[in-house]
Amino acid sequence: MSIKITGTGSFIPSRIEKNEDFFNHEFLNADGSTINSTNEVIVEKFKAITGIEERRYVKPELLNSDIAFYAAEKAIADSKIDKETLDYIIVAHNYGDLKHDSEQSDTVPSIASRVKHLLKIANPKCVGYDLLFGCPGWIEGVIQAKAFIASGIAKRCLVIGSETLSRVIDKHDRDSMIYSDGAGAVIIEESTEEGGIISHESATYALDEAHFIFFGETNHPEITDKRRYIKMYGRKIYEFALTNVPLALKSCLEKSGYDIKDVKKILIHQANEKMDEAIVKRFYKLHDMDIPEGIMPMTINLLGNSSVATVPTLYDMILKGEIKDQKINKGDIIMFASVGAGMNINAIVYKQ
Template identity: 65%
Template sequence: MGIKISGTGSYIPSEVSCNSNFAEHEFLDKNGAKFEFSNDIIIDKFKDITGIAERRYAKNHLNTSDLAYFAAERAIESAKVDPETLDYIIIAHNFGDVRHGTVQGDTLPSLAVRVKHSLGIKNPKCVAYDLIFGCPGWIEGVIQAQAFIKAGIAKKCLVVGAETLSRVVDKHDRDSMIYSDGAGAAIIEHTDEPGGILAHESATFAAEEAYFLFFGKSYNASIEEDTRYIKMHGRKIYEFAVTEVPKAMKSCLEKSGVAIEDLKKVFIHQANEKMDEAIIKRFYRAYKTPVPEGVMPMNIHKLGNSSVATIPTLFDMVINQQLENQKIQKGDIIMFASVGAGMNLNAIVYQC
């Protein structure tokens, strides 16, 4: 018995925002003071660290649940399954539907219920729920789907990661340039084929790390004080991620029984190019092995950080050979790994 991804889909918004679009922004430090250097320098340094040259934003009339629905439709079509046969719909996100021009997240009803409604599924035994697990939410949804299938209470599950982070950023914060919108989806189902999910690892570090990502007020004191935006302690997140994520990846690989040489691709959450490069180097260093060329696909340069959507979107692009010099073949062993708010992290070893 195998539990495999039988279909994938993604929705990449059409609105492109280049780094040059931030040239006239008023960036402030956490104390509300202007920086001594120009925006050109801020933007150049940002590009050097994150690798992000542009990002995608959803059109004003679209919400997170809409993006999730578009990606879900494509995954269902890819897997060639009848939506009425889905046992679970799991939607990973962070802020619900934040309508353009508003600051309030809407999760009533849940995004999963909204997606089920949009798909026109009438079967009441198709259970729809939301998953809040930070950026690793889509991977955690896949792990939960596997658990349902292994327990015999499900045969097919739809797992989606979707977000519109562009609507919860403080435009006076340099970190606002990181975030983007998007959605990725997958159908997880039982199959008689070998392979599928070979091992997984999850953890929550909340003793000292719980508030590395948090909601905070704008750096501009003239803006409504009670309005909150996504904020982060970037250096702390970086140090945590490059230390703990490689450990989780190693633990997961060892559980799977797969040799490091047999790992063909590693899909890491597209958060920060320098951070992801440090994670992959530390992971391979643990095996005294050089990082293989092309083992870590990346799309952050053009899509930015769309949180829970980064890995399923990246995976869908590689599956469909939409990234240059990146492809996956049947039987290949790959890994998914992510880290985010919580601080939560996880990993999956998977055979295609």
Template identity: 50%
Template sequence: MLNTIITGSGHFLPERIVKNSDFLNYEFYDEAGIRIEKTNQEIIQKFQEITEIEERRYAENNLYTSDIATIAAQRAIEDAGIDKEDLDYVIVANNYGDIDAEHRQVDNMPSIATRVKHKLGIKNNKCRPYDMLFGCPGWIEGIILAHHIFMSGTAKKALIIGADTLSRAVDPHDRTAMIFADGAGAIVLEAKEGTEKMGILSYDTISDSMDEMTYLLNDVSLKSDYEGSKINIKMRGRKVYEYALRKVPALIKRVIDNSGVEFTNINKVLLHQANAKMDYAMVERLHKLYNITDFDHDIAPMTVQKLGNTSVATVPTMYDLIQKKQLGNHEFHSGDHIVLGAVGAGMNINAIVYKMP
């Protein structure tokens, strides 16, 4: 039988660490455009209580999304031990293309995938570069797309990357700016014949794009005379939180049930992370759907405390850290069943059940 298998992974985290204390001199405004009266110390303390974010990584000014995507991709290619010229697809999940650090100009033509293919030096003109614009679930959706292509028999190897420099797409006068960060993660995905089912066992995606479309979007700064970019992430945190708790656990349960794997045999749940409180709640609700109230919280590793919300890079980075045994005591074993899941702008949700070879 034909299986879709991850054969290599890599990630890139910028060296520049930005701590919560670095926001002490910021001017924060509310949704009405009025400066918040609380001290920044109070604002930051409340922020950390909710999100658990202590620090995040920002890319150096000379690095663009396509640069950090290329670094992660090169590491995945080397890990897989493949010839880059054998790749049929380069799929790059991102949200803002390349953003200039100074002027915050968004540039995505040619596509980020095309730029990555160029920077990797791939000459094969049968290798197709695609950008996946799907919010935070984009990297997982890239895997799902490649899997469909593999099952059609028209391709055998794909490079799936998630990369963003969200620190350049935030409003410095919005408290939510402290959530977002930069990073990149990548995998090599291959179609492999096998005698038993491995790799992707099941998957699903939903998209609610009516009122939900406004939960995450771009808008002007909260500060009326801000002279920076007019393209800034705006997140209606409460709406996102409520939507995620209502929809994500139910979708993940459906994907697990469709995989034929008992929930008690799921070893890890790798979720996109915007804030710790939301992820804890989603994992708890997922267990409750199976009438389980007492469980090992290590089933859902967390990186948001030190890395912030890196959007499409969160899950692939976490996957690679665990695969390389660089995330505490977390590790994968042959035969493990893992869930990859994400929710984000759209609003889009997806999940995959994957069996480690």
């Protein structure tokens, strides 16, 4: 028996926010002081580092649970299963349902329960729960689904990564340009076919690193409301990721029994183009190799960083032929990897 992904789906919001749309923002340093650069220069430097030209935001009437549902519907249809046969619905997110122009997140009932309700699944033995694990949440959900199926607790799971980060950003923070919205979903089940999930690696670094990504006040000193926004220590995250993610990838690959030359694609969390390139280059350097051309598909330039949604949307788009010059063939060895708040890291070796 293998444990495989048998269906995929994604929701990419239609609203496009381009870099030039930030030219009229009042960006400030974390201490509220003025940045000694024009917005045009700030945005140009931002693009050079992150690779982001535009990102996607949901329409005002949509919630995180809505877009998670849309991605789930597509994954269920793609797998051709009866939705009533699902044993688990696992939804990875970090900020719940946050209405447009609202200051309060809503997580009761869980996003998973809301998705199950929207899917109109009647079976009470289909269990839904939420998973908060930073940006690596969707991969961790896949790891958990695999464990449920391998232990005999479940036969079929729906794993979703969905986020609306546009509603937790501080418009006075340059980092706000990184974040975006989106949702991706997969069906995971027992299969008689060869392949599937081969190995995984997962870790939490919290002794010194727990608060590298956090909720904090706006950079604008004259705004006195108590609303909090997603904040990060970018340099610390960059250094942490470059030190630890390549080692996690190496350990995961070693557990799989495959050689690095067998790997056809690495689908890494779309966090920052330069950081992702540096991580994968360092991974190959650990094997005394240069990074192969085309090994690391990217969507961050057009879709931004949608946290838990970046990896499953990337995977779905490649399988559906929506990314130029990128494909995954049956039998290919691929790797999923992510790093994010916690600080958490994980990786999976998967045979298509």
